[in-house]
Amino acid sequence: MSQRGSLIHGLVDTHAHIGDAVFDPDRGVVLKRAQNSGVKAVIAVAEALADAKRNMALASEYPMLKPAAGLYPTHTDFEAAGIMAAFIREHRTELVAIGEVGLDFWVVKEDSARDIQKAIFGMFIDLSLETGLPLNVHSRSAGRHVVAMLVERGARKVQLHAFDGKAATARPAVESGYFFSIPPSVVRSRQKQKLVKQLPLSCLLIETDSPVLGPLPGERNEPANALVALRAVAEIKGVPEAEVLAHVDENTRRLYGEAC
Numbered sequence: 001m002s003q004r005g006s007l008i009h010g011l012v013d014t015h016a017h018i019g020d021a022v023f024d025p026d027r028g029v030v031l032k033r034a035q036n037s038g039v040k041a042v043i044a045v046a047e048a049l050a051d052a053k054r055n056m057a058l059a060s061e062y063p064m065l066k067p068a069a070g071l072y073p074t075h076t077d078f079e080a081a082g083i084m085a086a087f088i089r090e091h092r093t094e095l096v097a098i099g100e101v102g103l104d105f106w107v108v109k110e111d112s113a114r115d116i117q118k119a120i121f122g123m124f125i126d127l128s129l130e131t132g133l134p135l136n137v138h139s140r141s142a143g144r145h146v147v148a149m150l151v152e153r154g155a156r157k158v159q160l161h162a163f164d165g166k167a168a169t170a171r172p173a174v175e176s177g178y179f180f181s182i183p184p185s186v187v188r189s190r191q192k193q194k195l196v197k198q199l200p201l202s203c204l205l206i207e208t209d210s211p212v213l214g215p216l217p218g219e220r221n222e223p224a225n226a227l228v229a230l231r232a233v234a235e236i237k238g239v240p241e242a243e244v245l246a247h248v249d250e251n252t253r254r255l256y257g258e259a260c
Contacts, residue, residue, distance in 0.1 A: 008038035008245060011230060012252045012260045013223040014181050015100070015136055015161040015207035018044045018065060019054040022211045022220060031062055034223035040064065041260045042223045045100045045136055047072035049084055056094060066260055068097035070124070073104040073138055076116040085127055092131045096259040098124055099136025100161065103149075106141035118149065125153045133157070134255050140164055147173045157255055162209055164191060167198035174203050179255055181207035184215045184228040186236075196236045201247040205255070206230050 013034070023030055034042065044059065045068045046052040052069035059065040069091065071077075071084045088098055101124040103117050128135045134157035139146035143165030150158055151172055158178035162185075163170060170180060180203055186192040196204070206229045208214070214221030215228050230248065234241040252260055 008227055008230065008241065010040045010249055011038050011206060011226050011245065012249075012256075013039055013042040013208050013210070013226040014159060014205045014252060014256075014260075015045055015183075016042050016210040016223055017047070017051075017212075018042055018210060018223065019046070019051055019058055020211055023222075027058075028062070030222050030224070031064060034226070035064065037224040037227045039223050039226050041066055043068055043096060043099075043136065043256075043260065045097070046070050047100065048075065049080070049087060052084070052087060056091065066096040066256075067094065068099045068136055069095055070097075070099040070101040070136065071120065072100060073102050073117050073121065074107050076108065076113045076120070078116070078120065081120040081123060085123060088127060088131065088133070092133060095133060096256055097134045097136045097159070098128050098131075099134075099159070100138045101135065102138035103142035103146050104138060104140045105145070118145070121146075121149060122153060125150060125155050128155060128157060129153075134159060136161060143169045150178065151176050159205060159255060161207055162192075162213060163195060166191075167195055170195065170199060174199060177203075179203050179205050179251055181205035182229050182233055183207050183209045183213040184221060184225040184232070185213040186229055186232045187215045188217070193232075193236055196233055201233075201237065201239075201244065202251065204233060204244075204248055205251055206233075206248050
């Protein structure tokens with residue numbers, strides 16, 4: 001590792017699918033590489049109940065993993081949502097977030113299915129208010145709708161991951177004190193570069209969304225690349241990496257407390 005990289009310590013990857021089977025052959029090596037890159041913790045998000053259970057088991061094996069539980073928004077199933085909500089209530093003290101949850105209008109096109117998505121998302125927003133757990137939110141092609149629902153329902157602790165909307169769409173979320181996490185794909189995404197340029201450092205977090213959204217398309221992404229995202233934010237903002245780290249560290253603590 002370069003000397004430059006060694007100057008970064010205490011970074012949190014706030015959204016990763018580290019339980020994905022693609023990491024089964026070398027998960028321990030991947031996490032060690034993340035630690036060597038300055039990553040101290042990884043929030044392991046879930047897409048379904050099996051993921052949530054696996055995240056909790058992996059967190060027992062790897063203390064740097066912080067488990068979350070959620071239902072991916074393409075699961076338009078009220079029964080599955082109810083089971084997930086019950087699981088979150090039961091394990092609320094062991095989880096650091098509800099996620100990932102939200103809306104996805106890129107995959108789901110039918111109005112009836114989108115209405116179900118909204119109802120389920122609304123349920124998870126209410127669950128966040130009930131439990132005090134932050135929301136780790138997916139909003140692909142639905143940023144305006146997600147932000148509107150969060151604000152209207154009074155959500156308080158919110159991370160919008162890999163937001164694909166414009167800064168103008170993000171503004172009400174910024175004004176509500178929500179956070180936006182930036183993945184390594186920012187190095188190749190004009191949209192994300194514009195978003196970073198226009199949003200204040202006071203609302204930015206770092207994520208990887210491993211194993212996707214890496215710096216190179218088609219290659220497996222991993223938590224060590226959180227450093228790539230941080231350096232990209234520093235370059236776009238024209239500020240030192242240490243300043244970005246200080247801001248994202250404070251922002252992560254504001255959202256997740258001592259959990260990370």
